[in-house]
Amino acid sequence: MSQGIEWSIHCCALLALLPPKRTLRIEKIAQFYDLPVPYLRKHFQDLSRAGILKTTSGPKGGYRLAREAKEVNLLHIYEAIEGPEHAFRCNEIRQNGPNTCGQKVYPAACNIATSMWKAEEAFRRELEKVSLEDIVKTAALQISPERRQKSAQWLEEALSNQ
């Protein structure tokens, strides 16, 4: 699984903390988690294409969530980064070899592929249950007062300096 999943969920959770209509420059977001801007930009482009992030241009431009935190779930972010395809790719190897009978005798996907896809579906259904709002709310219970205070101060400064 791409490292971009961890980066993207954390960065989207950070953006969920912004006041309404405000944006944050990608350089500041990258700084918050000590991430390389060029790689992060690639993921942000994927997230924007998926309708999760919105970018505004200009000297005060930056990124914000394109919709409310409760309307973005972990499956949206996962699919934006990894794509909508199954992780298990069926190459129909059962059709290969000396006993092949041509495509006509394989009308449906085999039970190996469908079993793998059913398991992937269970994975996706779990991700779908967790919204960015859930992440932010439960994170607030996990974060130490020291960390919360530092982050809030950093965010205030970052917003006032741009």
Add this chain to the structure above:
Amino acid sequence: MSQGIEWSIHCCALLALLPPKRTLRIEKIAQFYDLPVPYLRKHFQDLSRAGILKTTSGPKGGYRLAREAKEVNLLHIYEAIEGPEHAFRCNEIRQNGPNTCGQKVYPAACNIATSMWKAEEAFRRELEKVSLEDIVKTAALQISPERRQKSAQWLEEALSNQ
């Protein structure tokens, strides 16, 4: 997900069809699905290490399942190939950046990691439900008579020629 998962499940399902105590040479197994022997051997080594396949040496040596088909499930094969680690690797990026507070304030995994791992757990629980015996039984209902006959004949010849 590695292509080795598809290869391994199909090959293990083929080996589940062998008469008791019989083995099949890797070259024949590879031929059945038109797979490259060197890559397949790498996966077979992983499957052997995981106690799923057993190999016998000598001129009549080859591979067979190390235990009954009902005792091998898709999670066993998945973990033999992909390893037991989570697909989502948490790099604790929340501890990075200008607001870091040192490891002491992060006693437990964050809710992003635990949410991803919970979803992976759902994936694994589904794979665990499906045994090689299930695969072979439902495949028998899916396979056309033409394919079944060709394969049975091929297997008989392969076993008698080694």
